Amino acid sequence: MMINGTQKCPRVVALVGPYSSGKTTLLENILYMTKTTRRRANGERVFGDDSVEAKALSMGVDANVASAEYLGDRYIFLDCPGSIELLQETRFAVHSADVAVVVADPEPDKIQSLSPLLHELEAEGIPHLLFINKIDHSNVHIRDIAQALDEVSALPSVLRHVPIREDGEISGFVDLAARRAYSYGADGSFEITETASSYIEQVNDERFQMMERLADFHDDLMEELLEDIDPQAEEIFSDLAKDLKEGRIMPVLMGSAINSFGLRRLMKALRHEMPGFELAATRMLPEVTSEPAAYVLKTKYLPHMGKLSFARVLSGGLSDGMTTAGTKVSGLFAVDGADLKKASKAGVGDVIAIPRLEGLTTGDTIGAPGAPRPQKLHPVYAQAITVHDRKDEAKLSDALSRLVEEDPSFEVEHREDTGQLLLWGQGEIHMRTAMARLSEKYGVGVTFSFPQVPYKETIRRSKVQHTRYKKQSGGHGQFGDVVIEVSPKGLGQGFEFSEKIHGGSIPKQYIPSVEAGVKEYLKQGPLGFPVVDVSVTLQDGQYHNVDSSDMAFKTAGRMAMADALPGCEPVLLEPIEHVRVMAPSSYMAKINGMITSRRGQIMGFDVRDGWPGWDQIEAQMPASEMQDLIIELRSVTQGIGTFEHEFDHLNELAGRLKEQVLEGVEEKRRL
The missing domain is CATH 2.40.30.10 (Translation factors)
Structure with missing residues (x-):
């Protein structure tokens, strides 16, 4: 298709919104309205995600594609998953869209959950409108919903419609731009009501507020308002389309997807006011x-x-x-x-x-490797993977590779300290999709569990150790004799090996073998964890012309460390993460308590740049306290709080917590 006017490109519309907001029902009834499908959605799924993961979770996990024609134009809809844990799927899909329709519940206290989606669209520069769904199930004044929107959107919300209620039921709406009142038909159609003027007079304040917001960007409109001139509808529609294209406003429409109320009005707004492919092409292909x-x-x-x-x-x-x-x-x-x-x-x-x-x-x-691409989400939740059948280990590697290719917000880590294979993702739901895919799609049965904490250990005092390894079993024996000094180093200074051999007491070719034996022991010290921040000096020793060998001196070095370290006052160290917690300001008091209850130390507060009404907390927290942090964080923030983290330092763990860790080590040794 050409974009020079001889043929129109299809418009790609991303449908986004929280889980259960009604995106799929909206799409299904748009498809029915446009005669793309023959069945109308009435609460049961007609179209959508039929993957094994979706069936396992009873929710959409993929961005699904559907197309329809309306008044001679072709539309391609991307029905994006609603869970915040599947935001990466939405992020990749939305990047390709000309416009986005944000579907929301008609409750002000749920509007906050739109923050991540609105920020995604604002950061990408994607024109978007908001469709308040289920308006027939709400008694909340539309003005209250609009006010809640202003608190979470960086763009001013521009209310386009006000519902008409008769005997407590939604019977139609007033179009504030056209200054007309309509009543709904049983099939979702609408027509001008006989009592239009009375309804229009009741919404003068909302209409004036809409024009005031547009006037912030249009001097001509501002002059008309100051002179009490009622602008023509054509002028308002033109201003709406221009401001939407230039990313100045977020229009707000409303309706009921399940009753098909507002669907035709939504499609007309997409047709007449939404920018087409040219804007998206400029953004995606500079x-x-x-x-x-x-x-x-x-x-x-x-x-x-x-x-x-x-x-x-x-x-x-x-x-x-x-x-x-x-x-x-x-x-x-x-x-x-x-x-x-x-x-x-x-x-x-x-x-x-x-x-x-x-x-x-x-x-x-x-064809354009340097084109912009969406950022990858930071992993916040990890699970250790164990296959049910060891014969499937090779199969698991291939399955995980495909899993990450399908969803790059998964990350696979082979943790050498603990020997575990970890899968990182965005939360419990995200991990359940992974388990369903691995099991049902790739035929690999797995068990998930919390990862072992990568504790370390170090020492407090120095010790000189003389150890001899001597073995005779027929033929050449084994002989290695070493004197080492083991000393503590400052936290974070690492391992150091040196030698002070004089007079050839140990030939130089055997010194690297001693170092290799020392390093081998450091993989698991007397407390059961890798040893860090120590220096080892080879001071003296003896060798045998026949029985000494690289292996003998490697063994002697390892044995000397095993003899020395228990007497060096070993200390257990736990990893401390630097954490940046981000959430709406209203939740910060709860988050402060959550951090301190997890032995976290708050380092500072700040506003979250570019996120209206959000703050961020800098803190340091033990890694052992962070394994289910995202679960609690989302439970106190309507599911939208998140964090970023990185290793910061090791810190001594003492007291009862240390004893619990060491008891766990002993239990594993007994098993």
């Missing part, structure tokens, strides 16, 4: 090119098909069998829900599925 380019918004592995990359064509178009920028496009599929149909080509603006795009991951742009 350097103009006529060469084929496409942004990969999603990666998925399907049975019997393998890797499938969902991409939006940004320039040039794609055709089956072509090669662009060294990438072979072998096969194309048109996408509509779970249906994949073979296609020979895809035009600019289309969303297409491409199989076997090796070397490209979600967020990459085919």
